[in-house]
Amino acid sequence: MSRFPPRPRKVYLQEQKALHGRHLFGVFPAQYPKEILWAMNALPVEIWDPPIEVSHANAHLQPYICSVVRLGLELVLQGHGDILDGFLFPHTCDSIQNLASIVYDYLGLEKRCYFFYHPKAPYRESSRIYYVQELKNLAERLGEQLGPLDLSELKRCVNQGQQIASIVRELYTMRSESKLQASNAEFYSVIRQGEYLHPEDFIPLLEAFLAASRGRAEEGPAVILSGVLPNPTEILSLLDQLGVRVAEDDLLACSRRLLVSYGNASDPYESLAEAYFAMPPCTTKDSPLEERVGYVLEKANRSGAKGVIFTMVKFCEPELFDVPQLVDALKARGLATLVMDTELNQGMSGQMRTRVEAFVEMMT
Amino acid sequence: MSLPRLARYYLMKDVGAPALMGLSKVKKKKRRREPSPYFGPPLRSNGRLREIMTRHYFLSRYAEGAKPVAWVTSGAPVEILRPFDFYTVYPENHGALCGAQKVAPELCAVAEERGYHQDLCSYARIDLGVCFSGQTPVGRLPKPDLLFASNNICQTVVYWYKALSHIWNIPLILFDTPYNFEEIKAIDISYMVRQFEEMIPELERISGKRFVEERFQEIIRLAKDSSFLWGEVLATMKAHPAPMTIFDAFAHMAPIVSLRGLPVALDYYRVLLDELKERADRGIGAIKEERKRLMWDNIAVWYKMRDFSNLFAEHGMNFVTATYTDAWAQTTPYMDEEHPFESMAKTYSLVILNNNLNHRLKLMECLIKAYQVDGLVIHSARSCKPYSVGQYDLKRILMDRLGVPSVIIEADITDSRAYSEEQARTRLDAFFEALAG
């Protein structure tokens, strides 16, 4: 039972439109400059795992395409995007790349579509230059629909981004040090509300959660979650039931995007670039394996976690290519590992429960 | 690099390889196959192609330690490597070979046992299987000093090469080509040009050779001429009947993919083009009775090449064009040695898989009209997301706009375990009926 239950998304979005005149943009995973949208009085609404049944999307997508893309397309096809003023597709992977083109080129929607390419590692000077140019280019394109971007507004929104990052960092640190009194389910429920809340609402929520959760965590074994998102969400309550604490994560939807530092540049575009290149390692940026291994091991050391659960979304190539080497490195350090192949919105099957329970039995 | 290894390499190149070719010619003469009732005479150039590729893989065994070795993705701008005299190996070409020789499942299984998921690209699984087991049908692949990748064809090659880079502790250079969601942008071009400039010092360091721009320009010219010839080779299939089938083309594309920028590729396509022009002039078709002309979409189903070739020929159907083979000729017009870096950036960014699906649709419409195509076979390849995602809509739109019937074959490029013969035949039979009726 969460102390901070999420408000119904549709109601919230309608309010944002009606009360604040905000433009709503459906944003597909994963990395994009939300501060630019905020500065143009637009609200990004992230589309990760909408709670809908797939029917239409199968006419467009083969069975071997991941459910993030499938559900995202389904959302568009079912017309749930009608409330939106446009879509934004970051260049996350091959499937999202082609999804963007299917939506833009083939579906004949009367909806503005924007595309954001972020440079891939190994990074060089050219990557940085390009990133800043691409940011400005995006702002220009958005400007045609939303009016020109005010640089001082952008600065203000970068500050909001900094605030959020700072509170999230504190929450993560507290959790890692067993100083957070909150269930796994509640933690992620709060964090993931950032996928659609405006900073004006997200910041107070985070602050309230932080204030309400100071204290000692329950004793018990700790694990790290790795993957795109904590899926199925039921795994969080199962771990709560088993007395297992998620002490850290290596999740694309969470720590990989949220634990950022913006640096001290006065130019807001430079700050955003700083934040991008300082992000934790991620497969969607082609971060080298050494960096990923280092990141997860450091988290394990810091938190005393005994094991890592890889919650993989079926067919997710970027994540699955890194898993074997991560698992090898973790096992070599005596950590238990569990790799789970999951679909979105399918709940927690008996078999999955058994795997997680067996894993916990292994750790204890 | 070691002197003894270098000496051995040249010995093999000048003495060993020719001896091997001589031997294989003798063996070939002994194996005379029955002429097929459906096919026209086989291409004379087939022999020369076999020689070239056998020689390439033979020499590959001796390249390690003799020359700087680079493993290269099929869409990467290899022209920047040639001035440094890298010996280049194309794991995707090797993967196709493994697929054709039907050894993909066992190599993939090696990678799968190490934790690589069965849903991952099978070229990658084969390659990782080769790395872990050391087994390959070509004898031996030289260990690379450099991994050179471009994500213009897909992101997966980078995930794959990243894994290799970590396993072997070898540098990876990525040529990052921003996806052309709409038109290519000036900032995209300048990003790519800068990347070329940045990679030169590293290439110099790994190869031990200095970069000479004139040499680079020479190579671009060579590559441009080869690509142009390859385009001409493909264009001969506009003839009725087409002098070659796309299954032939899938084999004959090996030099333009993996030996581009080397004189051998240019020389080869001159020879092949001459033969094809002669056949076209004399009305000699690849298949005896060309009743229908088809287009193939996506990479080949490498382990079904012969079977499909026979099956379609039996039905009087010839594949006269494909988006896949066309890819190495499409962007030739952008190549310009006078503006080496900028033109290379455009050439490699504007390839079919790096452009939006509208662009692909238009391209296919052009090919359908130019080659007078009656029907389309769409290979929905499990391994290849950029090629496959969007095909269902493509099928529908081509039917709506051009009335072109098509059939989707669900398979994989090399992993035959993902293929059901029964399912494919059922669909193909229906397709044959639709075309005939």
Added chain:
Amino acid sequence: MTNDMDCFAGIDVGSLSTEAVVVDGAGVMVAFSILETGANSTEAAEKALEKALEEAGVSRDQIKGMVATGYGRVSVPFADKKVTEISCHSLGAFTLYPDTGTVIDIGGQDSKVIRVGPGGKVLDFTMNDKCAAGTGRFLEVMAAKLRVPLGEMGSLSLSGRGEVRISSVCTVFAESEVVSLVAQNHPREEIIRGIHRAIVNRVWSMVRAVGVHGEVTMSGGVAKNGGVVAFMEEKLGRPMHVYKEPQIVGALGAALHAMKGGGQPSSSS
């Protein structure tokens, strides 16, 4: 004989069969029972326990601890604790054969490979529970297609010398492959041999993923199939331990876990 001794019980509720084992205070198995699960897991668990108690000559209140395992472990409210079948097979196999380092369990609906550490503790495991290939179901489907009693499949696979290769990894594809092979008049024994090879190959890749450590013990209903055992031993290059009643290994492990204490309280669901 065990009238006043403390005993412990383990119940393994699978989707097809339910087993119960009673061990004495020293962890020695006193009795076991096997019956069909049917539609009601709780009833099956009750019946299996009763039967084992009867066999053992032990009354219910002599049971000082009871652990439920298996797919239906949540349906055994009268058990004190629940432990997964992975941990139970591991401890069970280790207790029967203390040199066990690897357990291969092929059940009716799933298969698993477990790396066993000191004391029978689980060090690593991998499971196949989404796909019928590599499980007893594969054999069932093929036996039905060939109209051969399931119990005869093993011996038929070992008769004769020839073998036909089944290339499909998917049960559905393999089924149609078998149908065409029959239509092409391949000898039945050769096809059956190929089927057994296929199931072993499927499980073998899981074995390779976990790695072979120490001696190998095979458990689960499919271990009664001599063909699967023989072909797996061929792959391993050495014999495996197979208990005369391979199906009860999980329940035995559960009983031993009951003796050790630990496990999740049964009331949590």
